[in-house]
Amino acid sequence: MLASNPAPALLPLALLATGKALPSRCVSSAALDLQFGHAPGYVLHKSGIHQRHYASATENQAELAAAALRDAMARGGIRPGSIDLLLSTSGVPDQALPAMSCRILEPAGLAAGTPAFDVNASCLGFLAALQMAAGLLASGAYKRIAITACDLASRGIDWADPEASLIFGDGAAAVIIEAGQPGTSEQGILMQRFETHPAGKHMCQVRAGGTARNPRNGVVPQDYLFAMQGRAVFKFVAGLLDGFVQRLFSGSGRGLDDIDLIVPHQASHLSMQHLRKRLNVPLSRVMDIYASHGNQVCASIPTALHEALDSGRARRGSRVLMLGSAAGVTLGGMVLAL
Amino acid sequence: MLASNPAPALLPLALLATGKALPSRCVSSAALDLQFGHAPGYVLHKSGIHQRHYASATENQAELAAAALRDAMARGGIRPGSIDLLLSTSGVPDQALPAMSCRILEPAGLAAGTPAFDVNASCLGFLAALQMAAGLLASGAYKRIAITACDLASRGIDWADPEASLIFGDGAAAVIIEAGQPGTSEQGILMQRFETHPAGKHMCQVRAGGTARNPRNGVVPQDYLFAMQGRAVFKFVAGLLDGFVQRLFSGSGRGLDDIDLIVPHQASHLSMQHLRKRLNVPLSRVMDIYASHGNQVCASIPTALHEALDSGRARRGSRVLMLGSAAGVTLGGMVLAL
Numbered sequence: 161m162l163a164s165n166p167a168p169a170l171l172p173l174a175l176l177a178t179g180k181a182l183p184s185r186c187v188s189s190a191a192l193d194l195q196f197g198h199a200p201g202y203v204l205h206k207s208g209i210h211q212r213h214y215a216s217a218t219e220n221q222a223e224l225a226a227a228a229l230r231d232a233m234a235r236g237g238i239r240p241g242s243i244d245l246l247l248s249t250s251g252v253p254d255q256a257l258p259a260m261s262c263r264i265l266e267p268a269g270l271a272a273g274t275p276a277f278d279v280n281a282s283c284l285g286f287l288a289a290l291q292m293a294a295g296l297l298a299s300g301a302y303k304r305i306a307i308t309a310c311d312l313a314s315r316g317i318d319w320a321d322p323e324a325s326l327i328f329g330d331g332a333a334a335v336i337i338e339a340g341q342p343g344t345s346e347q348g349i350l351m352q353r354f355e356t357h358p359a360g361k362h363m364c365q366v367r368a369g370g371t372a373r374n375p376r377n378g379v380v381p382q383d384y385l386f387a388m389q390g391r392a393v394f395k396f397v398a399g400l401l402d403g404f405v406q407r408l409f410s411g412s413g414r415g416l417d418d419i420d421l422i423v424p425h426q427a428s429h430l431s432m433q434h435l436r437k438r439l440n441v442p443l444s445r446v447m448d449i450y451a452s453h454g455n456q457v458c459a460s461i462p463t464a465l466h467e468a469l470d471s472g473r474a475r476r477g478s479r480v481l482m483l484g485s486a487a488g489v490t491l492g493g494m495v496l497a498l
Numbered sequence: 499m500l501a502s503n504p505a506p507a508l509l510p511l512a513l514l515a516t517g518k519a520l521p522s523r524c525v526s527s528a529a530l531d532l533q534f535g536h537a538p539g540y541v542l543h544k545s546g547i548h549q550r551h552y553a554s555a556t557e558n559q560a561e562l563a564a565a566a567l568r569d570a571m572a573r574g575g576i577r578p579g580s581i582d583l584l585l586s587t588s589g590v591p592d593q594a595l596p597a598m599s600c601r602i603l604e605p606a607g608l609a610a611g612t613p614a615f616d617v618n619a620s621c622l623g624f625l626a627a628l629q630m631a632a633g634l635l636a637s638g639a640y641k642r643i644a645i646t647a648c649d650l651a652s653r654g655i656d657w658a659d660p661e662a663s664l665i666f667g668d669g670a671a672a673v674i675i676e677a678g679q680p681g682t683s684e685q686g687i688l689m690q691r692f693e694t695h696p697a698g699k700h701m702c703q704v705r706a707g708g709t710a711r712n713p714r715n716g717v718v719p720q721d722y723l724f725a726m727q728g729r730a731v732f733k734f735v736a737g738l739l740d741g742f743v744q745r746l747f748s749g750s751g752r753g754l755d756d757i758d759l760i761v762p763h764q765a766s767h768l769s770m771q772h773l774r775k776r777l778n779v780p781l782s783r784v785m786d787i788y789a790s791h792g793n794q795v796c797a798s799i800p801t802a803l804h805e806a807l808d809s810g811r812a813r814r815g816s817r818v819l820m821l822g823s824a825a826g827v828t829l830g831g832m833v834l835a836l
Contacts, residue, residue, distance in 0.1 A: 171637050221709045246694075252594045256654075256707025257724070258620040258699065258825035265696045275692035275828065277626045280616035282596040288615045295633030299509050301690065315709040316594075352639065354613035356584075358603045361596065369594025369707040371559045371653040374722050384712050386595070487596035490613065 172340025172348040173294050175498055176304070177236025178466040180459075181227035181332045183215035183312070192326070196319070203326055208429025212329030212454035214314040221254040225310035226267035228332035228459075232306070233269075238336055240269040245302040246276040247293060249285030249309045251457035251487070252316065252366055253278065264308055282364070282486035283425050284354070285309060285458035287494050290335070294349055297339035308334045311457035316366055318385035327428050328386075329454025333462035350479065350495040353408040357400060360489030363393040394431065397485040401438055405483075408493040416441065416481075419495065421474050425484025426450040426460040435483070447473060460484075474498060510678025511632045511686040513836055514642070515574025516804040518671045518797075519565035521553035521650070530664070534657070541664055546767025550667030550792035552652040559592040563648035564605035566670035566797075570644070571607075576674055578607040583640040584614040585631060587623030587647045589795035589825070590654065590704055591616065602646055620702070620824035621763050622692070623647060623796035625832050628673070632687055635677035646672045649795035654704055656723035665766050666724075667792025671800035688817065688833040691746040695738060698827030701731040732769065735823040739776055743821075746831040754779065754819075757833065759812050763822025764788040764798040773821070785811060798822075812836060 188211045189203035196203075204210060215224070225248060233240060246268070248261035261276035270276075281288035286309040293305040310332035319325050340347045367373050368383035409415050422445055424435050429450060436446055447464045456463055461482050468474035476498055483493040526549045527541035534541075542548060553562065563586060571578060584606070586599035599614035608614075619626035624647040631643040648670035657663050678685045705711050706721035747753050754760075760783055762773050767788060774784055785802045794801055799820050806812035814836055821831045 171639070215709075217715055251596075252708050253618075254708045254710040256590045256704040258589075258702065258828075259618045260708075262694055262696050262699045262826040262828070265694060266699075272695050272697060273693040275830075276619075276694040276696075276826065277630075277692075278616075278618035280591075280597045280618065281614075291639060292615075292617075292630045292634060295635075295637040295639060296630060297633075298637040299633040301509070301629060301633060312709040315712060315714060354615075355611040356600055356603060356614040357610050358600050358614075359610060361600045364596065365593065366595040367593050368712075370591045370598075371553075371650040372592040374653060374706075375719050376653060376722070377555055381713050384714070488600040488614065490596075490600070492613075 170348065170350050171294050171298060172345040173297065174338045174340045174347050176336045176338055177232040177238055178462065178469055179228050179231030179235055179334045180463050180466045181224050181231060182213040183219045183224060183330050185214045185216050186211055187214050207326035208451060209326070209454050210451050213331060215312045215330045221250065221310055221312050222260055222263035223267045224332045225308040226264045228310065229264065229268040229306055229308050229334040232334040232336050236336055241271050243270055243274060243304050243306045243336065245296065245305045246270060246274055247279050247289045247305060247307045248276065249279045249289045249307065249458050251282050251285065251311045252369065256369060281490055282488055283427070283457050283460065284484055284486035284490050284492040286462045287482055287492045288354065290494065291352055293337055297337070304336065304338050306334060306336050308332060309459045309462045311459050313386065313457050316384060316386045318387065323390045324386060324388040327455045329456050331453060331456040331459045331463055333459050333466050335462055347497055350414070350497055351408055351412050352494040354490060354492045355404060356488050356490040360393060360396045363389045363396060363489060364487035393489065396489055397491070398434065400491055404491045405439065405493065418479060419481045420478040421445055421447055421468055421480050423447045423461060423464045423468055423480055423482045426453060426455050426464060427484065428455060508689065509632050509636060509687040510683040511635065512676045512678045514674045514676055515570040515576055516671065516673050516800065516807055517566050517569030517573055518669065518801050518804045519562050519569060520551040521557045521562060521668050523552045523554050524549055525552050545664035546789060547664070547792050548789050551669060553650045553668045559588065559648055559650050560598055560601035561605045562670045563646040564602045566648065567602065567606040567644055567646050567672040570672040570674050574674055579609050581608055581612060581642050581644045581674065583634065583643045584608060584612055585617050585627045585643060585645045586614065587617045587627045587645065587796050589620050589623065589649045590707065594707060619828055620826055621795050621798065622822055622824035622828050622830040624800045625820055625830045626692065628832065629690055631675055635675070642674065642676050644672060644674050646670060647797045647800045649797050651724065651795050654722060654724045656725065661728045662724060662726040665793045667794050669791060669794040669797045669801055671797050671804050673800055685835055688752070688835055689746055689750050690832040692828060692830045693742060694826050694828040698731060698734045701727045701734060701827060702825035731827065734827055735829070736772065738829055742829045743777065743831065756817060757819045758816040759783055759785055759806055759818050761785045761799060761802045761806055761818055761820045764791060764793050764802060765822065766793060
């Protein structure tokens, strides 16, 4: 009986493996209390984070991304030579030129000649890259794609900012995907939607790093640091969220009740609480790794996805909603049937 | 008779419109001779460029990209509201965070809510974005995609470098594409191939701009400038080119004789001459805008494509080979049936 079959995925996609990597230095909130002269418990209370990892001065973003990809390959038993495209995503890359993906190939052990491109959509870079990868697989251009997501937010933290300085952690995650079987597979992207609302483009920024502010045309040290209008961006996203989620599910005949696990961007303690409240879902249906990782920028969603799979909270057959907002301001959501 | 029909495109794709934009300042090679105290004719002889455009101090990369997109929309009679995805590509963007595409939406007149992502593959960013856009259209995720390609190389020129300082020009180009009709359309991507060879990753760089070198971990002013090992990268690419072109056409039953016009990356006078010689094609079959534009980084290929269409050297039905190399080192080629 046709009606008893699961509806075919909108866009077939098979997630073969996930992996993650953290830099060496694990920093507790108690250690930050000491370092910045706060009362014991201040940073934990203010940030909601117990610990996060920061890269040491000698650690390197491309190598951390490569470590996450090696982890995914090892877990999936996947040969590096079988990957025919690498997409690297980051909120901020390691250097302006060339694309960071070119510096991930060698430490990841991928074959010379494997094409390597960068995709950037701030904290939603992983979802954007996954959407693009699904398209590339659908078009037949590639057969097996690796995506790395890596940020070293610690390199741009403004320690004078009482709010934004405490929420970040460094890290990397990776996934390896293949095309599923069109029409027959139950695995793939069931729904996806992105919206960029440029009225919020000034709310989260690193102004330096490109042609707009550099030593030649007047840059100040502050321009290299992450600058956030925390209250403004929270309010801006809150005003868009309900409508966005409605539009994401619109016409699908599905809703939040059909989702086994929500894997949100781990933006901040407040934003995670707000999301659960607005969507009216219990903590048991939300993947929350914020307290142990912090906001890892574009590595947050794939790291949380990896932890969900690794801990058994998501498994083959699960329907996972990845959801978040990013500097831009972009909102993004994708329902993946694993 | 089936055999008399043109073979269906590998990947249907309809190019609806192209456009370009140049910053206000047109700089002749004679003016650079004067500025840097060279003998008359030195810069022209050394670079092969008569004139190029440089952005003034007040001009802005995202606004230039938007101007190219407005030009494409005007030429194609395309409403901004009909575009459902913007992909921005640049060798170096305007700032590190958020993605430059977020700052192109408003000056281009695109609707708030239009998703906007960045794609980066150095000088081949446009081809990478076009490949991704074709995939996204094939997957049904979007219906009409705008791609902008914009670089302001002048902001990172090392004037002390006798070679690399003279070859660049600033500029932007844009294309608007839709999915073609699978199986019936003659328009689309007939062949495409990318290879990244990371052994050349140090040959062309801007080291600053990200997490690797910034004020916090030891940056020097030189790190913000484009650094090129000209001879090394020329030799490296020359050693790969013949094999790459063979692999691009391999199994297609087609060859260079089936191509109406080659639209190469306008890397340098020497590289353009070398390409024609190695491929053994006359100047009449190569789009060469280098003398009037310089190397516009990722804007070179789409600007040359636009000029080819605008001048009638390419038209509906033409088979165009876009081909080039990029920092990374990445080689890329795509045959588009227009």
